[in-house]
Amino acid sequence: xxxxxxxxxxxxDFFLMHSxxxxxxxxxxxxxxxxxxxxxxxxxxxxxxxxxxxLGRALRESRVKEIASFEKLGYEKKLKELGxxxxxxxxxxxxxxxxxxxKKVLIPNEFPAFLxxxxxxxxxVETIENPFYKLRAIKRAEExxxxxxxxxxxLKVFHKFYKRIKSNKKITCDLARRFLEKELFSxxxxxxxTICSTGKLSADPHELGKGKIEDHLLVDxxxxxxxxxxxxxxxxxxxxxxxxxxxEMLKAVIEAQKKAxxxxxxxxxxxxxxxxxxxxxxxxxxxxxxxxxxxxxxxxGVGLEVHEEPRLSDVDxxxxxxxVVTIExxxxxxxxxxxxxxxxxxxxxxxxxxxxxxxxxxxxxNP
Amino acid sequence: xxxxxxxxxxxxDFFLMHSxxxxxxxxxxxxxxxxxxxxxxxxxxxxxxxxxxxLGRALRESRVKEIASFEKLGYEKKLKELGxxxxxxxxxxxxxxxxxxxKKVLIPNEFPAFLxxxxxxxxxVETIENPFYKLRAIKRAEExxxxxxxxxxxLKVFHKFYKRIKSNKKITCDLARRFLEKELFSxxxxxxxTICSTGKLSADPHELGKGKIEDHLLVDxxxxxxxxxxxxxxxxxxxxxxxxxxxEMLKAVIEAQKKAxxxxxxxxxxxxxxxxxxxxxxxxxxxxxxxxxxxxxxxxGVGLEVHEEPRLSDVDxxxxxxxVVTIExxxxxxxxxxxxxxxxxxxxxxxxxxxxxxxxxxxxxNP
Numbered sequence: 001x002x003x004x005x006x007x008x009x010x011x012x013d014f015f016l017m018h019s020x021x022x023x024x025x026x027x028x029x030x031x032x033x034x035x036x037x038x039x040x041x042x043x044x045x046x047x048x049x050x051x052x053x054x055l056g057r058a059l060r061e062s063r064v065k066e067i068a069s070f071e072k073l074g075y076e077k078k079l080k081e082l083g084x085x086x087x088x089x090x091x092x093x094x095x096x097x098x099x100x101x102x103k104k105v106l107i108p109n110e111f112p113a114f115l116x117x118x119x120x121x122x123x124x125v126e127t128i129e130n131p132f133y134k135l136r137a138i139k140r141a142e143e144x145x146x147x148x149x150x151x152x153x154x155l156k157v158f159h160k161f162y163k164r165i166k167s168n169k170k171i172t173c174d175l176a177r178r179f180l181e182k183e184l185f186s187x188x189x190x191x192x193x194t195i196c197s198t199g200k201l202s203a204d205p206h207e208l209g210k211g212k213i214e215d216h217l218l219v220d221x222x223x224x225x226x227x228x229x230x231x232x233x234x235x236x237x238x239x240x241x242x243x244x245x246x247x248e249m250l251k252a253v254i255e256a257q258k259k260a261x262x263x264x265x266x267x268x269x270x271x272x273x274x275x276x277x278x279x280x281x282x283x284x285x286x287x288x289x290x291x292x293x294x295x296x297x298x299x300x301g302v303g304l305e306v307h308e309e310p311r312l313s314d315v316d317x318x319x320x321x322x323x324v325v326t327i328e329x330x331x332x333x334x335x336x337x338x339x340x341x342x343x344x345x346x347x348x349x350x351x352x353x354x355x356x357x358x359x360x361x362x363x364x365x366n367p
Numbered sequence: 368x369x370x371x372x373x374x375x376x377x378x379x380d381f382f383l384m385h386s387x388x389x390x391x392x393x394x395x396x397x398x399x400x401x402x403x404x405x406x407x408x409x410x411x412x413x414x415x416x417x418x419x420x421x422l423g424r425a426l427r428e429s430r431v432k433e434i435a436s437f438e439k440l441g442y443e444k445k446l447k448e449l450g451x452x453x454x455x456x457x458x459x460x461x462x463x464x465x466x467x468x469x470k471k472v473l474i475p476n477e478f479p480a481f482l483x484x485x486x487x488x489x490x491x492v493e494t495i496e497n498p499f500y501k502l503r504a505i506k507r508a509e510e511x512x513x514x515x516x517x518x519x520x521x522l523k524v525f526h527k528f529y530k531r532i533k534s535n536k537k538i539t540c541d542l543a544r545r546f547l548e549k550e551l552f553s554x555x556x557x558x559x560x561t562i563c564s565t566g567k568l569s570a571d572p573h574e575l576g577k578g579k580i581e582d583h584l585l586v587d588x589x590x591x592x593x594x595x596x597x598x599x600x601x602x603x604x605x606x607x608x609x610x611x612x613x614x615e616m617l618k619a620v621i622e623a624q625k626k627a628x629x630x631x632x633x634x635x636x637x638x639x640x641x642x643x644x645x646x647x648x649x650x651x652x653x654x655x656x657x658x659x660x661x662x663x664x665x666x667x668g669v670g671l672e673v674h675e676e677p678r679l680s681d682v683d684x685x686x687x688x689x690x691v692v693t694i695e696x697x698x699x700x701x702x703x704x705x706x707x708x709x710x711x712x713x714x715x716x717x718x719x720x721x722x723x724x725x726x727x728x729x730x731x732x733n734p
Contacts, residue, residue, distance in 0.1 A: 113479065204424040
């Protein structure tokens, strides 16, 4: 198991995770809004700590070997002594680690500072990138199936949406967003903050969009499946009225995306893909400076979170078979607006499979 | 402003918050999935730090006085030098704090450990409860209106649901959940993990429920409004077939809830309310031990999160006018099952207003 190897490598005794993030439910196969901890030890410890009221459900649902409640470990007495739930929990963690003769404890970078500083008083503490980020990046077959299902629903909805836009160009950004979100919900997909932006405001990549649709509509939809928890991510820029600057930008972005997708396969460096996108856009005369141009990364992993590992950016990262990533070049100029095209793909041994096959160049007029 | 007073009290120069939680968007009036920081200084600093690509949108939307991008503060150069986005960000924060002649920096308990340990190398660092938790607990008039709107939608849906259950007792837990979630969505409310549990499994308060509805149905629904971001929370236990044990438990829980609600007003200690609920249930012969009985707290605040401050539990907390809290006693026995009744109320000077007025004792037969 990856965590045990990490403990050996770091010469540490325990890895301690906290709840409140997707790594936790992925690692423990247990979901709750409660404060919980997951402890993995070089001595074989595999322990989920949680409030008594979650115990029965966790015993049925979680894959962790040993499950114990704070109450069983003296929470109530400690709460009375220390007067603070946080301090009582810290004390329980310290006692359990001492019992395991801990000297060095690994915690993820995002571990709560209060507890980190408490542990640091007694043990050697080292922050690490949570190994479950890397484990989550490569999808198992059943995870990939869930993402593919989302993509198939998403494309059905987008197909219906595009037909609607073609027949009614006077729709507002708000109505476009509601149409998409309502249709997606009928497939059990929750989309929130769906981007339907237009005009010059679309030069901000994350502008949600408002008002009447102007020359183009940038639609970025990233729903999560209510039942499976998995996400999808997809963007198209629809040309509504002729605007040669927007049209040229879109063509360059589509070419850059094609270039990136053609490079994808097991072993490729995500940074090289990102650089190829930058180069392609530059070769079309699109400079990036002063917060304009190609101002974000080329893509990111998608799974239980919309944004997860790996990132295709200025940082080296080896893309591996089974990773599901977006490829989403975009161009943004304040005096013109923004365009972006995004597909979701799964990396394969010798290439990649596009999970969101849909025409890239969309114009409701005859260009 | 509360934070400045806290800085004075703690003799500290800065309070530094990180994004990724509701306090951040509440404090800055800016929502993004990006890594961001909010810095408040005793010297008047009021600074939002974020990636360049969020700058334009933040300048339009955020209430923070000064907004700067990591890129402007040398992110790219630092990334090249240090090879890690996290370290580059840490360096930017350290430089900005040094510029402000920081000696002591306050961070919230849940601040990321990696950054906390980096800051601690250079400054005195103290973890505190994020003051925005307390600020969020008391709702402004427009926040209360948003919560009231949710409650009114929720009651409409529950009314329809209850009628449906009365006419069709053979519905499954899954179908009940889907009906509720679909109807809520038509009002713009997202409900997830809606509890529709039955039989002995309902002895776990957070069991979602599955299979045919047995003698009773515990429905706990806690939707969030897609547009406003505010939540609601509501629970009813519907008696489906006669079961005298469940019926008696429900009557005791309703009486305990009435008792609790009658105590609510500005200045009351939440712990006293919790103790009154415990006493009332005990007086009906319901003991709490071994993970059975009344095994959770009496209630919690509801706002931008379903669970927020204040908590009505074993810990002292002064309830104040304008706080919106649940009152949700329950009883859980593994050989019988669980019942719970939950209403949302707003604390007032001399009492409280129930935001979810709906009959508490619901039986589809004639009891």
